[in-house]
Amino acid sequence: MNSQEGETRSPYRDYCGWFEAEDVARIQHKAVQAEALFRTTGITFNVYGAVDGDERLIPFDVVPRIISAGEWRRLSRGIEQRVRALNAFLYDIYHRQEILRAGRVPTDVIAGNAAFLPMMMGLDPPGGIYTHISGTDIVRTGANEFYVLEDNARTPSGVSYMLENRETMLQMFPELFAKVAVREVSDYPINLLKSLAACAPPACGGTPTVAVLTPGIHNSAYYEHSYLADHMGAELVEGHDLRVVDGRVAMRTTQGYRAIDVLYRRVDDDFLDPLNFRPDSMLGVPGIWDVYRAGGITIANAPGTGIADDKALYSYMPDIIEFYTGEKALLPNVPTWRCSDPEHLREVLDRLPELVVKEVHGSGGYGMLVGPAASKKELAAFRAKLEANPSNYIAQPTLSLSTVPIFTKKGLAPRHVDLRPFVLMSPQGITITPGGLTRVAMTRGSLVVNSSQGGGTKDTWVLED
Amino acid sequence: MLGKTAGSLFWMARYLERSENNARLIDAGFRIALTRSQTAAAEWKSVLVTAGVNQAFQAAHGDYSSARVIDFLLRDPANPSSILSVIRQARDNARTARTALTRETWEAVNTSWMTLVALLKRQVREDDLPDVLTTIRRQSAQVRGALNGTMLRNDGYHFALLGTYLERADNTARILDVKYYLLLPSVAHIGTSIDNVQWETILRSVSAHRAYRWLYGAEISALKIAEFLILYRQMPRSLTFCSERMENHLDELQRHYGDETEAWRMAHALVHDKLNAPIQSIFDGGLHQYVTGFLRDTAALARQVERDYRFVE
Numbered sequence A: 001m002n003s004q005e006g007e008t009r010s011p012y013r014d015y016c017g018w019f020e021a022e023d024v025a026r027i028q029h030k031a032v033q034a035e036a037l038f039r040t041t042g043i044t045f046n047v048y049g050a051v052d053g054d055e056r057l058i059p060f061d062v063v064p065r066i067i068s069a070g071e072w073r074r075l076s077r078g079i080e081q082r083v084r085a086l087n088a089f090l091y092d093i094y095h096r097q098e099i100l101r102a103g104r105v106p107t108d109v110i111a112g113n114a115a116f117l118p119m120m121m122g123l124d125p126p127g128g129i130y131t132h133i134s135g136t137d138i139v140r141t142g143a144n145e146f147y148v149l150e151d152n153a154r155t156p157s158g159v160s161y162m163l164e165n166r167e168t169m170l171q172m173f174p175e176l177f178a179k180v181a182v183r184e185v186s187d188y189p190i191n192l193l194k195s196l197a198a199c200a201p202p203a204c205g206g207t208p209t210v211a212v213l214t215p216g217i218h219n220s221a222y223y224e225h226s227y228l229a230d231h232m233g234a235e236l237v238e239g240h241d242l243r244v245v246d247g248r249v250a251m252r253t254t255q256g257y258r259a260i261d262v263l264y265r266r267v268d269d270d271f272l273d274p275l276n277f278r279p280d281s282m283l284g285v286p287g288i289w290d291v292y293r294a295g296g297i298t299i300a301n302a303p304g305t306g307i308a309d310d311k312a313l314y315s316y317m318p319d320i321i322e323f324y325t326g327e328k329a330l331l332p333n334v335p336t337w338r339c340s341d342p343e344h345l346r347e348v349l350d351r352l353p354e355l356v357v358k359e360v361h362g363s364g365g366y367g368m369l370v371g372p373a374a375s376k377k378e379l380a381a382f383r384a385k386l387e388a389n390p391s392n393y394i395a396q397p398t399l400s401l402s403t404v405p406i407f408t409k410k411g412l413a414p415r416h417v418d419l420r421p422f423v424l425m426s427p428q429g430i431t432i433t434p435g436g437l438t439r440v441a442m443t444r445g446s447l448v449v450n451s452s453q454g455g456g457t458k459d460t461w462v463l464e465d
Numbered sequence B: 001m002l003g004k005t006a007g008s009l010f011w012m013a014r015y016l017e018r019s020e021n022n023a024r025l026i027d028a029g030f031r032i033a034l035t036r037s038q039t040a041a042a043e044w045k046s047v048l049v050t051a052g053v054n055q056a057f058q059a060a061h062g063d064y065s066s067a068r069v070i071d072f073l074l075r076d077p078a079n080p081s082s083i084l085s086v087i088r089q090a091r092d093n094a095r096t097a098r099t100a101l102t103r104e105t106w107e108a109v110n111t112s113w114m115t116l117v118a119l120l121k122r123q124v125r126e127d128d129l130p131d132v133l134t135t136i137r138r139q140s141a142q143v144r145g146a147l148n149g150t151m152l153r154n155d156g157y158h159f160a161l162l163g164t165y166l167e168r169a170d171n172t173a174r175i176l177d178v179k180y181y182l183l184l185p186s187v188a189h190i191g192t193s194i195d196n197v198q199w200e201t202i203l204r205s206v207s208a209h210r211a212y213r214w215l216y217g218a219e220i221s222a223l224k225i226a227e228f229l230i231l232y233r234q235m236p237r238s239l240t241f242c243s244e245r246m247e248n249h250l251d252e253l254q255r256h257y258g259d260e261t262e263a264w265r266m267a268h269a270l271v272h273d274k275l276n277a278p279i280q281s282i283f284d285g286g287l288h289q290y291v292t293g294f295l296r297d298t299a300a301l302a303r304q305v306e307r308d309y310r311f312v313e
Helices: A010-021 A024-041 A069-093 A107-111 A159-172 A174-179 A188-197 A222-232 A288-293 A305-309 A317-325 A342-350 A376-388 B003-035 B037-050 B054-060 B066-074 B083-096 B103-119 B126-150 B155-183 B196-204 B209-216 B222-230 B239-257 B262-274 B279-285 B287-308
Strands: A060-067 A133-142 A145-152 A210-213 A235-237 A242-245 A248-253 A256-259 A262-265 A298-300 A355-359 A393-397 A403-408 A411-420 A422-426 A429-432 A437-440 A456-462
Touching: A010 A060, A010 A174, A024 A060, A024 A159, A024 A403, A024 B103, A060 A069, A060 A159, A060 A403, A060 A411, A060 A437, A069 A133, A069 A145, A069 A305, A069 A317, A069 A422, A069 A429, A145 A305, A159 A174, A159 A188, A159 A222, A159 A437, A159 A456, A188 A210, A188 A222, A188 A262, A188 A422, A210 A222, A222 A235, A235 B003, A242 A256, A242 A288, A248 A288, A248 B003, A342 A376, A342 A393, A403 A437, A403 A456, B003 B037, B003 B066, B003 B083, B003 B103, B003 B126, B003 B155, B003 B196, B037 B054, B037 B066, B037 B155, B054 B066, B066 B083, B066 B126, B083 B103, B103 B126, B126 B155, B155 B196, B155 B222, B155 B239, B155 B287, B196 B209, B196 B222, B209 B222, B222 B239, B222 B279, B239 B262, B239 B287, B262 B287, B279 B287
Parallel strands: A060 A456, A210 A235, A210 A262, A262 A298
Antiparallel strands: A133 A145, A133 A411, A133 A422, A242 A248, A248 A256, A355 A393, A403 A411, A411 A437, A422 A429, A437 A456
């Protein structure tokens, strides 16, 4: 929140004025209220592997993270460029593979990659859209320095937190919104619906029927699935509600089977179709793949999209952006060592205590090493894992991430954050909701913001011009 | 609406109703156990039979001590009808049908679940039991209030209410099924009124002991009690009241969807044939046969609703 000189950065000026005039006890009380609100609403999170872990609450911080109109303009231009490039990359990689021919991305990064879906070769998804919904994780290291940490092009989650955090802030501090002009986020669900409907398949006649596919109530993101379906006015379906009827994917209603035009799926590729992918999957729809091939349904995001946010590909993103847009990347990548490269591996092993090492296919902060925070034992164990299977890892320097204030018992205190803006793409264009999800490492000094690792969230404000 | 969603609303309502009914049964059983220790075991057994979990209880415990039965009925995860199991299932169904519920209704169900999970974390002490049972019933009333006050009167609403009345009819019929022998004119009872405490238990387990008094005064007879519980149209837990509501909600569903269903025909027959008889003729034909017949009919109706509206594949 403060610049290097210790002055309050300008986007925070109005907020700070309000905060200083407030009674800390009142804010403390509001923070407790917010938690009760989240519990009643059922905005809970299941943690994999925890014994009685279903139903945990993601900590919510009452201090908003504030982004100026100018900062947001720059960020959103960079994000839009990136998402456009990702979609173009996906089209190319599943068609002529020009980028491989041009040698800008090595063939083996694609060919040997489990996220690459050969079945998608030559297939044209409706409207030419692969990444209908994506999230770009961004960190800040200085006044004007933003880095893209990773792209999320499979099924990025967290958007319901963005929406509920704002709702909670509006309920708790209505007067604050009269003082500070903050851009709206609440039209996300309706934009999502429009964006999905604009990608209806050729078989659709009339108003497209959109449905959200969830693995079910035991999934960690179920709250979000039901939230989005509810706010779009779309049915929330599970695999066992669906079957293929007359060449269409149809859902079992009280009145019989009705065709679905656009399926916003929140299950992984592997689980989509037990006939064509994993035979043991109970989550998907037998035969959906054949309907998809024949233009009977739009699947969002398109199958095979995962190749674009694979961590092995991340380091090539600057090239990918340049290749498809003819421009330099507006938002830089974090420098990345690919451990599959023996030279890179050597350097990573040498500098392990100062690096962050991630699994290529991992997500959610599982299986990663934060060098500076790791014990000698953890470092040694990780070193062994790295040496055993180097191509499974990438490494990045520990960035000196900027901090924003959170509310603690002792007043405001700085914590590290990242930002995940949510991006919608359809043939009609790209929509980025101003703001996004700010995740915050709740423990002092920690860099891990993942909710599965105890990270929290806060409302994100983009100021009006 | 998805068949699954309709089914989840139906079952959410059934489980919520069940939790309330079971709280009432425990309350009635507890009263007898306190006042008549010599008949406590028999009374607890009949409570367990009414709740349909006597076999499960016997397998796990054996003897009918109050503390054990109460804990089994309130909290035992091995008992699928314990309050805790039932409220969890109600909430799971509400989550599955979340998109068809208003925020208020969902929050009422979720709050019920949170409250009861906290309340039943540890074994309940006997002197806390009345408070706990009151809370359970109050939670159920809150959900009903939210449902009533905020839900669109669309198909989803009717599925939920259908579940409520089906469960309630089933519950009242089960009470009659277990206690019917008390209402039979046997040799010992000729010329005497039936055991005061026993009939009061029956009425208490449907929260109607006061209502009965208002209606019939001091006249306590088996015939009147049976009439009250089976045929009395103003009594919200009588078989007739519940069946008429079921018929009504199925009627609304037919109107909503515009086609006739077998389930509606069954509910119609229940109201206009089975329940359209004087109480004396029900007794003449055998009260027990009558009640088991009713239970069979409602079970068949529930299956038919599931088929007609495609709750499952």
